[in-house]
Amino acid sequence: QVQLVxxxxxxxxxxxxxxxxxxxxxxxxxxxxxxxxxQAPGKGLEWVAVISYDGHIQYYADSVKGRFxxxxxxxxxxxxxxxxxxxxxxxxxxxxxxxxxxxMDYWGQGTLVTVSS
Amino acid sequence: xxxxxxxxxxxxxPGQRVTISCTGSSSNIGAYDxxxxxxxxxxxxxxxxxxxxxxxxxxxxxFSGSKSGTSASLAITGLQAEDEADYYCQSYDSSLSGxxxxxxxxxxxx
Numbered sequence: 001q002v003q004l005v006x007x008x009x010x011x012x013x014x015x016x017x018x019x020x021x022x023x024x025x026x027x028x029x030x031x032x033x034x035x036x037x038x039q040a041p042g043k044g045l046e047w048v049a050v051i052s053y054d055g056h057i058q059y060y061a062d063s064v065k066g067r068f069x070x071x072x073x074x075x076x077x078x079x080x081x082x083x084x085x086x087x088x089x090x091x092x093x094x095x096x097x098x099x100x101x102x103x104m105d106y107w108g109q110g111t112l113v114t115v116s117s
Numbered sequence: 118x119x120x121x122x123x124x125x126x127x128x129x130x131p132g133q134r135v136t137i138s139c140t141g142s143s144s145n146i147g148a149y150d151x152x153x154x155x156x157x158x159x160x161x162x163x164x165x166x167x168x169x170x171x172x173x174x175x176x177x178x179x180f181s182g183s184k185s186g187t188s189a190s191l192a193i194t195g196l197q198a199e200d201e202a203d204y205y206c207q208s209y210d211s212s213l214s215g216x217x218x219x220x221x222x223x224x225x226x227x
Contacts, residue, residue: 103167
């Protein structure tokens with residue numbers, strides 16, 4: 001069965017960096033694009049970034065463009081999100097999700113990132 | 118500041134039918150498919166409807182989706198207590214060159 005497990009969340013000071021990981025199993029990881037989606041406490045879902053199956057193409061939400069970088073290692077079945085220059089408004093649960101066409105068919109359980117001094 | 122607008126909440130008695138609307142524009146719903154997700158309290162979202170009206174395996178036929186012009190809707194018939202959750206629509210927006218979610222709707226079973 002498809003399984004996505006995020007890790008790397010935690011408490012970080014404003015302006016610092018953090019890297020999230022998403023370990024995938026149960027499917028051929030290198031065949032699928034992958035998304036990061038976040039949800040601020042008590043708020044709705046916000047799409048963050050997407051990467052193509054081969055890692056060659058990435059797109060970002062305007063709110064994170066230039067600060068966040070999505071990448072993947074298909075040899076390790078792992079998706080990453082490098083987050084730099086973090087702001088308090090980046091505080092959220094970050095989910096990785098598998099891309100199937102124009103939607104997200106499987107989601108991980110999420111990892112909480114708290115940006116606070 | 119989502120570009121897809123949903124009612125904040127809808128409610129119904131067990132067994133009733135409720136509908137959730139999702140309103141967008143020509144750059145998103147008017148041009149691309151709509152998908153729906155359900156998020157039970159404290160859990161990750163789960164795909165409920167894809168391609169406007171298709172149900173993934175395992176989703177009961179009590180859930181149905183439709184799209185017309187720049188709006189879409191999700192209907193839940195035979196409402197059950199376990200349907201209490203947050204529901205989100207999602208599409209792609211060509212003006213933003215990105216994926217967009219609706220504002221979310223909380224369904225309450227009375």
